[in-house]
Amino acid sequence: MNRLWIENGTFVTMDDSRPVLKGHMVVENDRIVYLGEEAPSPAPEGAQRLNGQGLVFMPGLINTHAHSAMSLLRGYSDDEALQVWLEQKMWPMEAKFTDEDVRWGTSLAVAEMLKSGTTTFVDMYDRMHIVAEVAMQSGIRGVLTRGVIGLCLPEIQTEKLMEAKQFAKDWNGQADGRITTMMSPHAPYTCPPDYIERIVEAAHELNLPLHTHMSESMAEVQQNVNEYGCRPVEHLDKLGFFSRPALLAHAVHLNDDEIALLAERGAAVSHNPASNLKLASGVARVPELLRAGVTVSLGTDSAASNxxxxxxxxxxxxxxxxxxxxxxxxAVPASEALKMGTVYGARALGQEKQMGMLKQGMKADFIAIDADQPHFYPQTEILSHLVYAGSGRDVKHVWIDGRQVVRSGECLLLDESKVKAEAQRCFERLLAR
Amino acid sequence: MNRLWIENGTFVTMDDSRPVLKGHMVVENDRIVYLGEEAPSPAPEGAQRLNGQGLVFMPGLINTHAHSAMSLLRGYSDDEALQVWLEQKMWPMEAKFTDEDVRWGTSLAVAEMLKSGTTTFVDMYDRMHIVAEVAMQSGIRGVLTRGVIGLCLPEIQTEKLMEAKQFAKDWNGQADGRITTMMSPHAPYTCPPDYIERIVEAAHELNLPLHTHMSESMAEVQQNVNEYGCRPVEHLDKLGFFSRPALLAHAVHLNDDEIALLAERGAAVSHNPASNLKLASGVARVPELLRAGVTVSLGTDSAASNxxxxxxxxxxxxxxxxxxxxxxxxAVPASEALKMGTVYGARALGQEKQMGMLKQGMKADFIAIDADQPHFYPQTEILSHLVYAGSGRDVKHVWIDGRQVVRSGECLLLDESKVKAEAQRCFERLLAR
Known part of the structure; x- marks a missing residue:
């Protein structure tokens, strides 16, 4: 039995019944077994003890939309429109990606995420068995999905779908449940309707949630109207998409009816503000979504657009x-924004029973922030400070499933020097090919 | 003679003739005397040598609008409208500020700025001799100004103006020129027209630039129209404000005519995006201002609204x-945004001949960034990485006037532990008073 006893820490729990607490937390194996103002009694036997003075503990952050391998393309194309960026810059480079590129691009991304306090990431890409191997090794929690584009011959469509199903089946629940899977048509504009229906059917068959890009740009919404006579939410609804738990990335351009329908269907949104701003896609209607009761979580999208x-x-x-x-x-108060990165992220993934809060019985996915820095003073409104003054660089330690994966800013299960060097080598080879 | 020789560094110069350079830089006393790909020849005698491997050097950042002492009020009032925040929360607390509060609030702010790579700050506040003392001691470069509010009896107006003039005269050029001064009516809506004219006159008398808040909120613009029959830019123009070099904080709500007039008058703007967003003031028309040829620099405003x-x-x-x-x-490409934080900041302060670039003959105000971190890989488009992936927490070393003021993330001339403790004590006393 592995036991950790954190003494004299400040805990931002994300639990509304006691949002901030000064005291003690005890972890046993992968679970939080105690959180309270008083020291645990009796004292947990054989526990490793950690002095929490000067540290703020909070649930690990949940990134609900990423394409990790694309970290190799960080800075490769800036300040260009979505379609140019995607079709002229990203796709041609990605077409050259090998297993090695996916391995080191993903490793680079995971190192960056872990060090900045993300304990769970959603990844939509291909060569997903490599992504899963990196998740397994690095200690991060992953919700992984082979995103399929259906603009191809029927045989290729079928092949991709089989591959996506196989991956989803093979990896769901691996690494003691740290890895789970989803099914993902890339987007309504890159998948014909009948292909989306087949993917929905597969999700039913495997009892998995669905993930897709939706309504990221105005042009894409217009195209949907032109081709299918309705906007994307209605289109996906007709195809049965919301008959499964669904996570929609972006959802920037929504009208009131679409927001109401998403709320009714219980679909969740992954809001990607930096990417949406950088690609000039627009500003999602987050206050309206939250008011309507839609679960809104946060994603970074890839480092190529962030x-x-x-x-x-x-x-x-x-x-x-x-x-x-x-x-x-x-609009979007500090506490709400922090929930979007934690509690609502867990809810968007159907894992709110096990993560997103510091609470007895929850998974021990949590981070420690070095709060003894000028930008956290005066030390009063810690929740506000985390949101308006905090940064991933303030993260000192990270635990996932009760296991420490970052100590004093260094990844313990990834060889950072090797990851950086290999990522550099991969990018240079891509340029040369 | 103090000499520093940086070897094998990457230099983001902000000099368009050679934006990024790998090589060497030599500093003598307060100036850059050499920057080039080749090692300096002959080798500078008696120089301290610094291995620049893994570091990116760039000009120190220039913060053109701050109220440093207000760092004591960080998190004291969030998620409220400008007028409520200002009139019901900030002003009552600030009315209680003593010399001690200004000293430790400012010290806290300066520590945070230095550690995050700001080498020059504009500060508008009162008890400015204390702010000047903190600037003097900490090593930061300061452009300081006693902001005066004219909503008071004529005797008090005169008293404040005398105080502002005296401060500006006493401190201009102090600390080997590290401290300069300006004259500042707080805003058109807090200073009657004749009072603004007297301040403009004083600026002429002392040969100093002018600084003010302008058109931060829509309500304020409307009030100006109601009271004076014109919008703030025209109003200030009539009062002779632009007969001096002028720096306007915020300038969120401008029409096309106002932008054209600012360009014609050569006035500079301090864009404060975080504060404008947080107080829901709006989004300034920065692309239009830049297109019109207005110098747009960047400011944080205070930590109470950022x-x-x-x-x-x-x-x-x-x-x-x-x-x-x-x-x-x-809109606003990466290179332009970085210039706003450096070159354009220097220009906004009339100091473009001595700072804002790494170039022979310039003041040695520069910073070193630890670029050997995952979020800076692949190490290709370093300028893009600094803008889209960088953070003040990546700053490792800082030099101002050729003197090192931050080493490995620690302030050398400020006692950080004391600053944090005193700031905490001051805030708690303010709450209790």
């Missing part, structure tokens, strides 16, 4: 931008 | 938000 994977940046952006754009200074 | 003083955050926000809001992915 260009970092620090979820604290997304939290801060979310708390800031919707105020400025709506003219309402109460 | 809530941090990391200028990298403002740079990144500026590069992101104007794309998303305008729908134009080429």
């Amino acid at each position: 260009n970092n994977l620090d979820l604290f940046d997304e939290i801060r952006l979310t708390a800031l931008i919707h105020k400025g754009v709506s003219g309402d200074p109460t | 809530n941090n003083l990391d200028l990298f955050d403002e740079i990144r926000l500026t590069a992101l938000i104007h794309k998303g809001v305008s729908g134009d992915p080429t």
Whole structure:
């Protein structure tokens, strides 16, 4: 039995019944077994003890939309429109990706995410068995999915779907449950309707959630209307997409009816503010989504359109931008933005029973922040400080499933020097090919 | 003679003739005397040598709008409208500020700014001799100004103006020129027209630039129209404000005519994106200002409306938000955003001949960034990485006037532990009073 006893820490629990608590937390194997103001009694036998003074503990962050391997393309194309960026820059480079590129691009991304406090990431890409191997090794929690594009011959469509199903089946529940899977048509505009229906059917067959890109740009919504006579939410609804738990990345351009329908169907959104701003896609209607009761979580998208994977940046952006754009200074308060990065992220993945909060019985996925820095003073409104002044660089330690994966800012299960060197080598080879 | 020789570094110069350079830089006393790919020849005698491997050097950042002492009020009031925040929360607390509060609030702010790579800050506040003392001691470069509010009896107006003039005269050029001064009516809506004219007159008398808040909120513009029959730019123009070099904080709500007039008058703007978003003031028309040829620099405003003083955050926000809001992915490219934090900042302060670039003959105000981290890989487009992935927490060393003021993330001339403890004590006393 592995036991950890954190003494005299400040805990930002994300549990509304006691949001901030000073005291003690005990972890046994992969679970939080005690959290309280008083020292645990009797004292947990044989526990490793950690002095929490000067540290703020909170649930690990949950990044609900990423394409990790694309970290290799960080800075390769900036300040260009979505379609140019995607079709002229990203796709031609990605077409050259090998297993090695996916391995080291993903490793680079996972190192960055772990060090900045992300303990769970959703990854949509291909060569997903490599992504799964990196997740397994690095200690991160992953919700992984082979995203399929259906703009190809029927045989190829079928082949991709088989591959996606096989991956989803093989890896769901691996690494003591740390890895789970989803099924994903890439987007309504890259998958014909009948192909989306087959993917939905597969999700039913495997009892898995669905993930897709939706309504990222205005042009894409217009194209959907032109081709199918309705907007994307209605289109997906007709195809049965919302008959499964569904996670929609972006959802920038929604009308009121679409927001109401998403709420009714219980679909969740992954809001990707940095990527949406950088690609000039627009500003999602997050205050309206939250008001309608839609679960809104946060994603970084890839480092090729962000260009970092620090979820604290997304939290801060979310708390800031919707105020400025709506003219309402109460839009997306700090506490709500922090929930989007934790509790709502867990809910968007159907894992709210086991993560997103510090609470007895929950998985021990948590991070420790070095709060003894000028930008966290005066030490009063810690939750506000985390949102408006905090950064992934303030993260000191990270635990996932009760196992420490980052200590004093260094990854324990990934060889960072090797990851950086290999990623550099892969990128240079891609340029040369 | 103090000499520093940096070998094998990567230099982001902000000099368009050679934006990025790998090689060597030599500093003598307060100046850059050499920057080139080749090692300096002959080798500088008696120089301290620094291995630049893995570090990226760039000009120190220039924060053109701050109220440093207000760092004591970080997190004291979030998610409220500008007028409520200002009139019901900030002003009552600030009315209680003593010399001690200003000293430790400012010290806290300066520690945060130095550690995150800001080498020059503009500060508008009162008890400015204390702010000047902190600047003097900490090693930071300061452009300081006693901001005066004229909503008071004529005797008090005169008293404040005398105090502002005396401060500006006493401190201009102090600390080997590290401290300069300006004259500042707080804002058109807090200073009657004749009072603004007297301040302009004083600026002429002392040969100093002017600084003010302008057009931060829509309500304030409307009030100006109601009271004076014109919008703030025209109003200030009539009062002779632009007969001096002028720096305007915020300038969120401008029409086309106002932008044209600012360009014609050569006035500079301090864009404060985080504060404008957080207070729901709106999004300034930065792409239009830049196109019109107005010098646009960056400011954090205070930590009470931001809530941090990391200028990298403002740079990144500026590069992101104007794309998303305008729908134009080429709006404010990365290089332009970085110039706003460096070159354009220097220009806004009339100091472009001595700072804002790494170049022979310039002041040695520069920073070193630890670029050997996952979020800076692949190490290719370093300028893009600094803007879209960088943070003040990546700053390792800082030099101002050729003197090292931060080493490995620690302030050398400020006692950080004391600053944090005193700031905490001051805030708790303010709450209790």
